[in-house]
Amino acid sequence: MTNAVDIRECILDILRKVMQEGKYSHLATSDAFERRGYLDKKERALITRIVEGTLENLIQIDYYIDQFSKVPVKKMKPAVRCILQSAVYQICYMDGVPDAAACNEAVKLAKKKGFLNLSGFINGVLRNISRNKDSLALPDKKSGPERYLSVRYSIPEWMIRMWESDFSYDLNKEAGWQGMVSLLSSFEEPPQTTILVNTVRITPSQLKARLKAEGVTVQNTKLSNAFRLSGYDQLFRLKSFEEGLFYAQDISPMLAMEAVAAKEGDFIIDVCAAPGGKALYMAWRLNGTGRVLARDLTKEKTALLLENKNRCQADNLDVQVWDAAVFDPQLEEKADIVIADLPCSGLGVLRRKKDIRYKASLSQCEELAKLQREILSVACRYVKPDGKLVYSTCTINRMENEENARWFLSAHPKFQLLWEKQYLPGDTGGDGFYSAAFCRI
Numbered sequence: 047m048t049n050a051v052d053i054r055e056c057i058l059d060i061l062r063k064v065m066q067e068g069k070y071s072h073l074a075t076s077d078a079f080e081r082r083g084y085l086d087k088k089e090r091a092l093i094t095r096i097v098e099g100t101l102e103n104l105i106q107i108d109y110y111i112d113q114f115s116k117v118p119v120k121k122m123k124p125a126v127r128c129i130l131q132s133a134v135y136q137i138c139y140m141d142g143v144p145d146a147a148a149c150n151e152a153v154k155l156a157k158k159k160g161f162l163n164l165s166g167f168i169n170g171v172l173r174n175i176s177r178n179k180d181s182l183a184l185p186d187k188k189s190g191p192e193r194y195l196s197v198r199y200s201i202p203e204w205m206i207r208m209w210e211s212d213f214s215y216d217l218n219k220e221a222g223w224q225g226m227v228s229l230l231s232s233f234e235e236p237p238q239t240t241i242l243v244n245t246v247r248i249t250p251s252q253l254k255a256r257l258k259a260e261g262v263t264v265q266n267t268k269l270s271n272a273f274r275l276s277g278y279d280q281l282f283r284l285k286s287f288e289e290g291l292f293y294a295q296d297i298s299p300m301l302a303m304e305a306v307a308a309k310e311g312d313f314i315i316d317v318c319a320a321p322g323g324k325a326l327y328m329a330w331r332l333n334g335t336g337r338v339l340a341r342d343l344t345k346e347k348t349a350l351l352l353e354n355k356n357r358c359q360a361d362n363l364d365v366q367v368w369d370a371a372v373f374d375p376q377l378e379e380k381a382d383i384v385i386a387d388l389p390c391s392g393l394g395v396l397r398r399k400k401d402i403r404y405k406a407s408l409s410q411c412e413e414l415a416k417l418q419r420e421i422l423s424v425a426c427r428y429v430k431p432d433g434k435l436v437y438s439t440c441t442i443n444r445m446e447n448e449e450n451a452r453w454f455l456s457a458h459p460k461f462q463l464l465w466e467k468q469y470l471p472g473d474t475g476g477d478g479f480y481s482a483a484f485c486r487i
Contacts, residue, residue, distance in 0.1 A: 050151050051154050051155055051158060054132070054152070054155045056082060057096050057097055058125065058159070059074075060093070061101075061128040065127075065128065065404075070401060071399065075093070075094060098400050102200060102233075102397075105197055105201070106198065108131070109197045111175070114175055114178075132152075133172050136148040137176050138175070152168055153168055184197050191223075192207060195217075199230040204407070206226070206230075208443065213226075215229075229442075233396045235472060236397070237398040237477070238274055239276065240273065241294050241295070242293045242295050244291050244358050246330050246334050247291060248291050250270060253292060256291065257284070260284050260286060262277055262284065268474070269297070290359055293326050293354065293358060295327070296479070298473075300327065302438055302481035303327040306436055306483060308383055309332075310332050312328075312336045313380060313381050314332075314383045314384075315380075315381045315383075315385070317384065317385065317424075318342060318387055319340035319351055320347035320348065320350045322340060322354040325340035325360075328385070332362060334362055337363075338360075339366065340355075340363055340364065340365050341370065344367065345367055352365050370424065370425065371420050371421050373424045378427055379428070381428045384425050384434070384435045385438070386437050387438045387440075388422075389414055391441045392406070393443055394442045394469075394471060397477070415449070418439070422435075422450070422454050426486070433486050434484065435461065436482070437454070437483075438479065440480075447468060447482075451466055460486055461484040462485055463484055464483040465482070466483070
């Protein structure tokens with residue numbers, strides 16, 4: 047059993063890598079666990095919950111700390127800030143950790159990290175919050191609804207203002223307020239694990255039986271070739287995963303790929319394919335026929351593609367390094383289907399990747415929208431007459447979605463819109479996701 051201070055030190059290590067170095071939380075957590083192979087399942091679960099919970103509630107946590115600290119959160123030393131933030135999460139949001147333990151372990155960790163002179167300050171702030179946690183107040187809702195919602199749901203105000211405009215949420219009216227609250231509260235729901243069955247190698251019923259034999263709880267979804275899983279420890283350690291009998295992917299992009307209706311013998315190009323979920327979906331949809339060309343920008347990304355291709359034995363899937371913004375004349379008008387699942391702000395997956403909300407910005411969205419247009423202008427040239435171009439993102443932002451679709455139709459009159467769909471988080475039980483399909487006339 048790992049001692050409590052070591053567990054808190056692991057939490058601090060992860061949070062600092064996320065908040066200071068800009069590393070994605072799931073990668074920082076995986077790296078920390080890999081370096082600490084001695085952690086058992088229960089310890090990993092506790093660390094993950096505290097890290098993700100701290101990030102998910104960070105704006106609200108900082109708001110509380112600022113009420114009891116003479117030093118504003120933003121001016122604190124990074125390590126001290128992270129120690130306080132994770133301790134406040136334990137005090138205010140977790141029933142299983144006694145307040146005294148959260149305070150004491152935070153103080154011990156601060157001393158261990160060389161902040162002996164600040165241990166009294168840390169202890170005082172945490173004990174004050176603990177004594178007053180049942181009466182902690184949020185900003186006034188009426189005088190500043192965006193500010194209130196930002197603190198209540200730990201979502202930056204600029205996102206709330208953007209969604210007010212994008213979805214016509216009038217916060218002064220009940221319907222608009224409830225619409226916004228429904229969207230923001232969906233990010234608090236735990237993400238679900240869904241998998242796509244490798245139907246070339248096993249039937250859905252056979253895989254369901256295999257997974258149950260491995261102790262996994264399996265539920266059906268809207269798709270006959272996809273299941274929702276729970277009750278497992280580490281997905282990649284399941285024998286059926288190692289054998290490549292399924293691929294883990296959110297249900298929303300699965301529904302989009304199903305709507306594309308690829309047919310056996312098709313030639314399909316996925317221009318930004320890593321880590322490979324949509325490319326594998328298409329390869330299996332072709333039932334081992336045709337060809338799927340999966341490309342991405344770097345060797346690191348295509349290494350992920352190759353790993354999944356080899357694990358799943360997808361023989362009709364080829365992998366290449368290629369910049370999607372650079373035209374390849376050899377592929378001009380060759381593809382039956384081109385998939386352009388493009389780099390985006392990722393605002394549809396906030397409940398799965400808590401830290402995106404603090405990394406994203408309006409200027410970044412604008413830059414990404416411009417990049418998406420550049421890639422779409424290249425990718426559409428690979429589509430043969432009567433072929434399809436499928437544009438998708440994992441964001442909920444009209445600038446990167448519907449507005450780009452309108453721009454594409456205006457700039458490329460040889461294409462017409464077949465369908466488009468914006469899934470909000472929770473619509474399908476999955477993440478927020480946008481997709482649009484265009485046919486070349």
